[in-house]
Amino acid sequence: MLKEWSLVAFTILGQMAVGVFWFFHLPFLVQGRVPSFGWRVTWLITLALIILLAGLAAAVSFFHLRHPFRARFVLNNLRTSWLSREILFELAFMALVAVSAWLAWIRAPERGLVWTSLASAGLAGGLFLVSMTRLYMLPTLPAWRDVFTPLSFLLTTLVLGALFTDVVVRAVAGPGAFDLNLTGIALILVGAEILLAVFKAPWHGLRGVRPSPSLRPAGVPPRLLHGVRLAGLALGLVFIVLEIATGGNDIMNDPGATPALLLAFAFILAGEAAGRFHFYSLVPRPEAREIRILS
Amino acid sequence: MVTQYGFYFNAAVCSGCKTCQIACKDRNNLEPGVLWRRVFEVAGGGWEKQGEVWVPSVVAYNISMACNHCGNPVCGLACPVKAIVKREDGIVFVDTGACIGCRYCEWACPYTALRFDPRTNTVSKCDFCYEAIDAGGTPACVAACPNRALDFGDLAELRKKYGDVRQIFPLPDPAPTDPALVIKPHRDAARAAERAAEVINWEEV
Numbered sequence: 001m002l003k004e005w006s007l008v009a010f011t012i013l014g015q016m017a018v019g020v021f022w023f024f025h026l027p028f029l030v031q032g033r034v035p036s037f038g039w040r041v042t043w044l045i046t047l048a049l050i051i052l053l054a055g056l057a058a059a060v061s062f063f064h065l066r067h068p069f070r071a072r073f074v075l076n077n078l079r080t081s082w083l084s085r086e087i088l089f090e091l092a093f094m095a096l097v098a099v100s101a102w103l104a105w106i107r108a109p110e111r112g113l114v115w116t117s118l119a120s121a122g123l124a125g126g127l128f129l130v131s132m133t134r135l136y137m138l139p140t141l142p143a144w145r146d147v148f149t150p151l152s153f154l155l156t157t158l159v160l161g162a163l164f165t166d167v168v169v170r171a172v173a174g175p176g177a178f179d180l181n182l183t184g185i186a187l188i189l190v191g192a193e194i195l196l197a198v199f200k201a202p203w204h205g206l207r208g209v210r211p212s213p214s215l216r217p218a219g220v221p222p223r224l225l226h227g228v229r230l231a232g233l234a235l236g237l238v239f240i241v242l243e244i245a246t247g248g249n250d251i252m253n254d255p256g257a258t259p260a261l262l263l264a265f266a267f268i269l270a271g272e273a274a275g276r277f278h279f280y281s282l283v284p285r286p287e288a289r290e291i292r293i294l295s
Numbered sequence: 296m297v298t299q300y301g302f303y304f305n306a307a308v309c310s311g312c313k314t315c316q317i318a319c320k321d322r323n324n325l326e327p328g329v330l331w332r333r334v335f336e337v338a339g340g341g342w343e344k345q346g347e348v349w350v351p352s353v354v355a356y357n358i359s360m361a362c363n364h365c366g367n368p369v370c371g372l373a374c375p376v377k378a379i380v381k382r383e384d385g386i387v388f389v390d391t392g393a394c395i396g397c398r399y400c401e402w403a404c405p406y407t408a409l410r411f412d413p414r415t416n417t418v419s420k421c422d423f424c425y426e427a428i429d430a431g432g433t434p435a436c437v438a439a440c441p442n443r444a445l446d447f448g449d450l451a452e453l454r455k456k457y458g459d460v461r462q463i464f465p466l467p468d469p470a471p472t473d474p475a476l477v478i479k480p481h482r483d484a485a486r487a488a489e490r491a492a493e494v495i496n497w498e499e500v
Contacts, residue, residue, distance in 0.1 A: 064397060064398075065395050065396055065397055066395070066396025066397075066398075066416035066417065067394065067395045067416060068395070070376065070393065070394075070395040071395055073375075073376045073393065073395070074375045074376060074395065075375070076376050076377050077372075077374060077375050077376065077377050080372040080373075081372065081373055081374060081375045082373070083373065083375040083397065083399055084375040087375070135399075136402075138373070138402070138403055139471040140369050140403055140404065140471050141402060141403070141405075212467070212468075213465035213466065213467060213488070214405065214465060214467055215335065215405065215465065215466065215467065215494070216405070216407050217494075217497045283402055285402065285411070
């Protein structure tokens with residue numbers, strides 16, 4: 001059940017990195033400006049954390065390769081392989097975020113250059129997500145070729161992106177600094193993700209996909225994983241509500257993330273991980289069997 | 296020149312003896328647990344009321360299945376390092392020297408033909424005994440079948456000789472992969488889905 005841990009970590013960390021990038025830059029994009037001098041430290045820290053998250057994702061992905069040193073050839077099949085494209089766009093995303101961080105560091109005066117870099121990184125992140133989704137939606141994999149796959153990947157991106165950005169911005173710049181109510185947005189997104197899991201989670205959802213004839217043994221994910229996902233998301237939702245109801249640290253306006261927000265993030269992250277293990281359990285890869293020779 | 300080799304499988308005469316499986320393992324010196332050709336035992340059914348009498352209504356047959364050397368090999372299309380190659384004669388084989396062991400092709404192949412080989416830490420699969428073919432010989436499974444349930448050759452010739460059925464229950468939809476396979480169905484195959492038949496030897500295959 002847990003053997004796909006590296007893919008679980010890769011997808012969740014990668015999606016979170018893209019989500020943080022999108023949410024941090026969204027208010028600036030809407031207002032048509034780049035982060036001002038007052039935002040420089042928060043901006044640099046956020047971009048550094050995004051690179052760290054995406055780098056960690058790339059690093060753990062090596063653990064599911066049996067010949068990691070041959071991974072340098074992984075871009076060989078961009079013409080037909082979504083796996084090659086996924087890696088290409090992840091590398092492009094990381095590189096473009098690094099360029100954006102460098103431009104922020106040197107306080108590049110040309111807004112056009114900064115915007116080009118940010119827009120390219122955002123687009124590369126989007127293409128990274130699309131490749132990651134298409135990778136699993138092969139016509140030969142009916143269990144994953146369902147609307148649940150793109151929706152769950154997108155919601156993971158947005159939920160973790162909103163919450164992580166909220167934590168970073170509150171911790172570094174203070175709770176009232178950001179023009180976007182990320183806690184409120186996270187509340188709505190977590191609610192949507194719970195509904196998606198209840199109704200559409202394959203096998204255990206109320207309206208999940210049905211198995212079709214196959215030479216693959218039916219993957220029956222443990223019901224426990226579905227339960228842990230729902231419990232994690234629900235507890236996260238409770239702590240988000242608590243954060244909003246108590247006003248968090250908005251009143252004092254001191255930089256720092258409240259325990260309620262941190263607990264919400266931790267529970268939701270646990271729920272996302274359980275959900276992703278559930279996802280991979282739908283199409284199990286056969287174990288390499290070991291035959292013990294009796295002497 | 297052959298442009299697409301294929302297998303023919305006669306489900307009507309296959310007794311499920313698994314000689315093909317063993318011949319394949321023997322020829323290719325496969326590790327315990329690694330099977331390039333597998334025999335799926337399909338069974339199902341129950342009791343049916345005919346008038347006042349309950350009679351057994353069961354289905355049972357076998358399917359011998361290896362890589363189908365598909366016209367559209369989704370395993371190779373999905374492989375990020377082009378380690379799965381299709382020859383000019385249609386034979387699809389794994390270049391174990393290039394495989395990175397991501398095992399993504401195992402997910403992509405609906406026939407579950409690709410098997411992880413712990414000896415090489417790569418995936419492996421039926422290579423149509425291409426060395427024997429190149430020398431004018433026969434794939435080990437075809438040569439070993441005592442009931443002559445297996446045959447091989449140019450896919451166009453096989454279709455002329457045996458027809459063009461390539462899916463019986465519970466084989467997946469052939470449309471995405473275009474398998475180089477011709478099947479003579481067992482008489483029970485048409486009723487298998489409605490009798491809720493299943494593969495009953497997952498532990499073995």
